[in-house]
Amino acid sequence: MxxxxxxxxxxxxxxxxxxxxxxxxxxxxxxxxxxxxxxxxxxxxxxxxxxxxxxxxxxxxxxxxxxxxxxxxxxxxxxxxxxxxxxxxxxxxxxxxxxxxxxxxxxxxxxxxxxxxxxxxxxxxxxxxxxFGKMGLWQEVRQTFARVGVELGETVDFGRLFRETAAMSPEKFQQLEEIYGAFGRGWLRQLPLLASTSCGDDxxxxxxxxxxxxxxxxxxxxxxxxxxxxxxxxxxxxxxxxxxxxxxxxxxxxxxxxxxxxxxxxxxxxxxxxxxxxxxxxxxxxxxxx
Amino acid sequence: MLGSDQVLTLLAEVVRETFPDRDFPESVDISTLLFADLGLSSIELVVLGEKLEARWGRRLPFATFLKGLRDRGATDIALGELVVFLQNNPPQLV
CATH class of the missing domain: 3.40.50.1820 (Alpha/Beta hydrolase fold, catalytic domain)
Known part of the structure; x- marks a missing residue:
């Protein structure tokens, strides 16, 4: 590579x-x-x-x-x-x-x-x-996560997004994968990997x-x-x-x-x-x- | 022109070599889906394209192929589509 x-x-x-x-x-x-x-x-x-x-x-x-x-x-x-x-x-x-x-x-x-x-x-x-923090895109992500019972908060918070996906049960994560579909799955899978980094705050x-x-x-x-x-x-x-x-x-x-x-x-x-x-x-x- | 079975065999080899730690199905066919069945992500498809270029010994219009899929609203990619693409862009070295 x-x-x-x-x-x-x-x-x-x-x-x-x-x-x-x-x-x-x-x-x-x-x-x-x-x-x-x-x-x-x-x-x-x-x-x-x-x-x-x-x-x-x-x-x-x-x-x-x-x-x-x-x-x-x-x-x-x-x-x-x-x-x-x-x-x-x-x-x-x-x-x-x-x-x-x-x-x-x-x-x-x-x-x-x-x-x-x-x-x-x-x-x-x-x-x-x-x-700031009120992006429509964030609201769409928030609503999608709410469908599997995960609350992300009103304003953009990448750290929370990463932590919530890392803490999610495999069943909920799979539900989200199905919602996001084939092309969105790669995006979703990257989120928990960033939970152990300072990316969210930085x-x-x-x-x-x-x-x-x-x-x-x-x-x-x-x-x-x-x-x-x-x-x-x-x-x-x-x-x-x-x-x-x-x-x-x-x-x-x-x-x-x-x-x-x-x-x-x-x-x-x-x-x-x-x-x-x-x-x-x-x-x-x-x-x-x- | 390479037959579709030959290309599929080569393609399966490249996929396994590119992602050696992944647990792929024992056998694949032209209906096997890259995202749903093999669990690849979009960035992994980019890497796969690069490995195919190395194996094929030439630049491939892989980006055009991927954009074309997106343009027509495809939600996944069957190995068979990739086989046809590779048949249309034959290798210089195999």
Missing amino acids: PEVEVGSTRLYYQQAGAGPDVVLVHAVTSNLAVWVFSGLMDALASHYRVTAYDLRGHGMSARPARGYTSAVMAEDFRQLHRALGLKPAYLVGHSFGGVVSMHAAALAPECVAGVVLSDSFFPGLKHIEPN VLAEAGLTADVLRSIQHPVVALYDEFSPFLATANWLQQYLPCCVAEIIPAAKHLAMLDNTAAFTAAVLRHLNRLTGTPGQSHGIAGSA
């Missing part, structure tokens, strides 16, 4: 294509398969060298007990970038993956050419985000990525936020205060744009990357569409 040793852990990655470097960074509890199944990796590989990797603790990467803040994961990215010999890369980060990407832009600016965010919530912007920590640090990022940033995102205040703030930020709404999506509206999300990512890198969009046949 393609892996790199970074600091105290080991990261699994996949790479395809040739051209300017693009790195795909998934969300908490996800893994790089989301970029493969959504087709984004394939779509970008026509003109870019695309690297997708599993964050520590996720997918096929190693699962250390500690070190799940965006600061630590930005350092993981820096080391992965060096180990793979990448050029300054365009990072496409979904949700927490976007937080890691922006933290990497702040801490390792020489490794980053630009950032494309997908519906990210920043703990450092909690004060401007009225919908990912909601500001970890030094304050509003001022975000404002200081000079790289071009594209803020793709979902039409039904709970974080539209964040999108507005980024557009207003970042030195070089373009914002765009992905229609008919509610936090999982690459799956909710694959065509529009893929087209938007391609269009913005082509603009930033000077790659002719016509060759993709979808320039300007979204």
Whole structure:
């Protein structure tokens, strides 16, 4: 398996294509398969060298007990970038993956050419985000778990989600597997594995990525936020205060744009990357569409 | 072109080699489901694709295959579908 040793852990990655470097960074509890199944990796590989990797603790990467803040994961990215010999890369980060990407832009600016965010919530912007903790997606997870008698609480609490799944009886877990179906089962099985780590608390920590640090990022940033995102205040703030930020709404999506509206999300990512890198969009046949 | 039985045998070998610690059924056939019967997850399918590329000695459009399944709303993948995919993308080295 393609892996790199970074600091105290080991990261699994996949790479395809040739051209300017693009790195795909998934969300908490996800893994790089989301970029493969959504087709984004394939779509970008026509003109870019695309690297997708599993964050520590996720997918096929190693699962250390500690070190799940965006600061630590930005350092993981820096080391992965060096180990793979990448050029300054365009990072496409979904949700927490976007937080890691922006933290990497702040801490390792020489490794980053630009950032494309997908519906990210920043703990450092909690004060401007009225919908923190009230994500519709969390409510859906909460309702699903309630069907097997497990209460997760009103507001987003990854630590509780991990602990509850770890403590669940095999019968209840199997019921949940049946509810989530074949494609959701992998996601579900990952949750109890994170219960013995600091991931749940770490990912909601500001970890030094304050509003001022975000404002200081000079790289071009594209803020793709979902039409039904709970974080539209964040999108507005980024557009207003970042030195070089373009914002765009992905229609008919509610936090999982690459799956909710694959065509529009893929087209938007391609269009913005082509603009930033000077790659002719016509060759993709979808320039300007979204 | 390799026959479907040959491809199925090779495929079963790669699956067992890729996940040596898993307790797979003794025998599989084209109706065996990757998620429901073999218990694989989406990330494990990505790893399987990488191992198949190594065995086939060539890049495979595995991501296109997986996206196609998702696009048509498939909830699982039968080994038979993977066999047809591999027959359409024959190995350079076996």
